[in-house]
Amino acid sequence: xxxxxxxxxxxxxxxxxxxxxxxxxxxxxxAEVAAPRALTRALGMDGQESLVRAYGLREIATGxxxxxxxxxxxxxWGRVAGDALDLATLGAGYRNQNPQQQRNLGLALAAxxxxxxxxxxxxxxLSNGAGQQARLPMRDYRDRSGFPRPPAEMRGAARHLSIPRxxxxxxxxxxxxxx
Amino acid sequence: MRALCWHGKNDIRYEQVPDPVIEHPxxxxxxxxxxxxxxxDLHLYDGxxxxxxxxxxxxxxxxxxxxxVGPGINGKVxxxxxxxxxFTIICGECxxxxxxxxxxxxxxxxxxxxxxxxxxxxxxxxxxxxxxTGGYPGGQAEYVRVPYADVGPVKVPNGLSDEQVLFLxxxxxxxxxxxxxxxxxxxxxxAIWGAGPVGQFCVRSAILLGAQQVIxxxxxxxxxxxxEAGGAIPINFEKESVVERLNDLTNxxxxxxxxxxxGLEAHAxxxxxxxxxxxxxxxxxxxxxxxVLREMIYVCRPAGTISVPGVYGGLLDKVPFGMVMNKGxxxxxxxxxxxxxxxxxxxxxxxxQIDPSFVITHRVPLERGPEMYQxxxxxxxxxxxxxxxx
Numbered sequence: 035x036x037x038x039x040x041x042x043x044x045x046x047x048x049x050x051x052x053x054x055x056x057x058x059x060x061x062x063x064x065a066e067v068a069a070p071r072a073l074t075r076a077l078g079m080d081g082q083e084s085l086v087r088a089y090g091l092r093e094i095a096t097g098x099x100x101x102x103x104x105x106x107x108x109x110x111w112g113r114v115a116g117d118a119l120d121l122a123t124l125g126a127g128y129r130n131q132n133p134q135q136q137r138n139l140g141l142a143l144a145a146x147x148x149x150x151x152x153x154x155x156x157x158x159x160l161s162n163g164a165g166q167q168a169r170l171p172m173r174d175y176r177d178r179s180g181f182p183r184p185p186a187e188m189r190g191a192a193r194h195l196s197i198p199r200x201x202x203x204x205x206x207x208x209x210x211x212x213x
Numbered sequence: 214m215r216a217l218c219w220h221g222k223n224d225i226r227y228e229q230v231p232d233p234v235i236e237h238p239x240x241x242x243x244x245x246x247x248x249x250x251x252x253x254d255l256h257l258y259d260g261x262x263x264x265x266x267x268x269x270x271x272x273x274x275x276x277x278x279x280x281x282v283g284p285g286i287n288g289k290v291x292x293x294x295x296x297x298x299x300f301t302i303i304c305g306e307c308x309x310x311x312x313x314x315x316x317x318x319x320x321x322x323x324x325x326x327x328x329x330x331x332x333x334x335x336x337x338x339x340x341x342x343x344x345x346t347g348g349y350p351g352g353q354a355e356y357v358r359v360p361y362a363d364v365g366p367v368k369v370p371n372g373l374s375d376e377q378v379l380f381l382x383x384x385x386x387x388x389x390x391x392x393x394x395x396x397x398x399x400x401x402x403x404a405i406w407g408a409g410p411v412g413q414f415c416v417r418s419a420i421l422l423g424a425q426q427v428i429x430x431x432x433x434x435x436x437x438x439x440x441e442a443g444g445a446i447p448i449n450f451e452k453e454s455v456v457e458r459l460n461d462l463t464n465x466x467x468x469x470x471x472x473x474x475x476g477l478e479a480h481a482x483x484x485x486x487x488x489x490x491x492x493x494x495x496x497x498x499x500x501x502x503x504x505v506l507r508e509m510i511y512v513c514r515p516a517g518t519i520s521v522p523g524v525y526g527g528l529l530d531k532v533p534f535g536m537v538m539n540k541g542x543x544x545x546x547x548x549x550x551x552x553x554x555x556x557x558x559x560x561x562x563x564x565x566q567i568d569p570s571f572v573i574t575h576r577v578p579l580e581r582g583p584e585m586y587q588x589x590x591x592x593x594x595x596x597x598x599x600x601x602x603x
Contacts, residue, residue: 049591057495101488173574173595175439180417180571185444190399190423191566195557198313203396207516207543 048159052106055113055156058149059097066090077142078135079127089123092116107160114157117150215603216270216354217582222260225271225583233350233358238285241362243298247375248275248352250582250599251300251383252409253476253524255590257343261477261500262526264327264343271582273300273340274383275352276375282362289363296366298359299551300383302338302349305364316548321361322347336548353582355603367555370563376570376600377562380414384598385569386554388414388474391522392422393554394545395470402426402463404512405445406505407474408436410598411522413443413572415472420444421566424470428462430455432480435595439572450480456512467514476523477501486531493530500527510536521546572598579603 066073067090070083079086096116099109124143128136181188216230233242251274256262276297279290290296303310307319321338322328328335328345338360341351350357359366369378388411395403403419405412408431419427420443429440430448437447448458459468479487479502490502509519510533519542537544561567574597577585585599 057492060492098488173435175435175574175595175597176442178439178571179442179444180413180567180569181420181443182565182568185420185442188444188566189420192418192421192557192561193423197393197396198553200313201390201394201396201545203518203543207518207541 048156049106051152051156052100052110052160055110055149055153056097056100056106059093059100059113061097063090063093063095063097066093076135076138077124077127078132078139082127085123089116089120105160107157110153110157110160113153114150117146117153120146121150214355215579216350217272217579217601219257219265219269219271220267223258223587225258225586227580227582230268230270230350230354233356235281235283236358237360238283239361239363240283241279241286241290241359241366242281243275243277243296243352243357243359243366244280245275245277245352245355245357245603247277247379248272248354248579248601248603249379249384250274250353250585250589250601252411253342255586256477256524256526258586258590259478262343264345264348266344266348269341269344269348270350270352270354271341272351272353273342274379275340275357276369276379276382277357279362279366280356286363290366290368294366295369295371297369297378297381297555298340298352298357298366299381299386299555300339300342301548301551302340302347302360303365303552304361310364313550313553315550315552324348339548353579353601355579365552367552367559369559373562374570376573377568378559379600380410380569380572381555381558381562382551383549384410384572385414385558386551387411387522387549388416389418389554389558390547390549391415391472391474391520392418392424392470395419395472395518395520397422397424397470399423400425401470402428402468403470403472404428404430404459404468404509405440405472405474406430406509407476407523408433408440408445408447409474410572412436412472412474413439413597414569415474415522416440416443416445417567419470421561426462428459428468433592436597439597443571455508459512463514467512467517469514469517471509471513471517471519473505473509473519473521473523475505477503477525479504490530499530501525501529503529503532506532510540510542513540513542515540516542518543518545520544522549573600575599577601 066086070086074082096112100106214232218226279292279294301316302321303315303318304320309317309319316337318337322335324344325335338347340349401424403424405415408429427445429445431437432451441447487504493499579601588596589599
């Protein structure tokens with residue numbers, strides 16, 4: 035019994051975080067697509083609704099890819115790139131705002147920075163973990179038939195056992211045999 | 214004694230618990246020599262099944278030696294007997310038991326009043342599987358109290374190893390019943406969703422019962438390799454369209470018999486409908502993820518049969534029942550009537566027609582159970598079946 039479990043724990047945690055980030059991405063994306071006006075008003079970015087919607091679609095696409103992919107590392111790196119874009123967009127809008135909007139923008143910048151840190155950690159852990167897992171030998175079960183002879187020769191070997199009446203297909207659904 | 218105990222989602226602990234004692238004249242105490250983690254234990258580990266309490270002893274696949282019996286056993290089993298204990302607890306006397314419908318025994322669920330409310334009518338008591346099914350302490354322990362020990366346990370000959378007979382208590386009869394209730398014809402194509410332990414036994418059972426073509430659907434290469442070794446044509450649902458491939462393999466007609474060996478935790482991110490289910494599950498708007506059921510109903514040949522050994526727990530959304538009705542499908546479900554099949558299956562093992570130990574990938578001491586739950590759940594290290602030794 036090889037003991038590879040220790041190698042898996044860090045990678046497993048990173049995969050768990052990646053799943054969380056995937057769902058977060060989709061939720062944020064849905065909010066941006068569904069209610070861009072609320073966001074632009076709070077951040078003092080009136081007129082930028084189309085941009086927010088586009089960013090929302092990006093979030094949904096990235097989140098879906100993270101959840102669907104066997105190796106989510108490149109997609110989490112994609113999230114890091116998206117974070118940089120978000121920070122740049124928010125930073126550009128920081129000037130010429132009223133105090134309330136500046137406070138909101140500051141909070142948004144802090145939140146995106148926090149998520150960026152999580153994205154970077156997760157992407158690095160996944161990239162390292164993928165390397166470790168690739169070095170693990172793949173288990174080979176091609177000889178695990180459980181039969182004493184090849185499956186083709188075992189076909190029907192238990193047909194002599196009686197099938198209880200209540201387990202049989204209803205009479206009306208039995209193959210029709212004329213005569 | 215020591216046992217694996219549930220303390221919440223993702224929290225199984227190896228800890229000291231009180232020794233079991235004879236509580237009823239028909240009880241026996243079994244010293245566990247081997248036990249296993251079942252795929253359905255993962256539903257408890259993942260927190261999808263209601264009715265668990267902190268400290269509950271896990272496990273319903275176990276075997277061992279009788280070390281004590283109550284006065285009402287009347288010699289049916291005796292101290293020193295080697296037995297496999299079916300996961301369904303049966304009285305052997307109620308109307309359902311007399312009909313052979315052991316998994317819906319009317320008397321062994323000691324929390325019948327709760328089950329009656331939740332399910333309409335109670336089902337049998339189960340070991341280590343929530344208080345909805347009686348709250349009986351499970352078999353991932355050094356010792357277990359076995360109620361109705363005069364009718365439930367299956368005596369096994371000493372010439373067979375634990376690993377050859379352990380799975381008579383659940384997954385072998387479960388895979389067998391799933392196929393038997395399809396009523397296999399020699400011209401049948403049987404499609405099996407899920408290449409976990411039950412799926413593997415479905416594959417072997419379908420071959421032994423003479424299906425013309427057996428197909429197994431999963432995404433993990435090592436599991437598909439094991440299914441292929443048993444005679445199945447593998448389909449990796451992450452690499453190809455299941456519906457297109459099944460139709461290709463059946464001249465566009467679809468498989469006559471479809472078996473769901475996946476259950477309520479279908480892979481959450483493989484398809485759009487699975488992701489929809491996962492989101493609804495997170496919002497508590499749905500309890501189960503029925504992607505496999507939807508796909509089976511869609512692809513099954515009209516007048517075909519759908520057999521469901523996979524465990525479902527509650528409420529399912531967007532199940533296309535109109536297709537079921539219009540295609541005239543027969544749906545067979547249920548927990549396994551284990552004792553109905555054990556004699557036949559033990560016979561096959563004794564004759565050397567099958568060695569169920571093929572499915573074991575990990576053998577570890579009981580104390581390593583908590584880490585093996587995670588390994589099995591995460592499908593790491595090629596894990597398909599874990600056997601634990603107290």
